[in-house]
Amino acid sequence: MLQPAKVVDHIVPVKQGGERFERANLQSLCVPCHNAKTASETASLRNQAPS
Structure with missing residues (x-):
C-alpha cells in the first residue's frame, strides 16, 4: 500500500559517515x-561489531 512520505531519511546514515x-x-x-x-x-551494524 502506498503511503505519503512523512520522514526525511539519510541515505547513508550519519553514523556511517553520511553528511x-x-x-x-x-x-x-x-x-x-x-x-x-x-x-x-x-541489524547490519550489530553484525559488523567485533565480538
Missing part, C-alpha cells in the same frame, strides 16, 4: 519504509 545536511544524502520516505530501513541498518 547530515547534504541534499544528495536525503530522501523522503513513508514511516513504515523508514522504520524498515532503520531496522535493517541497525
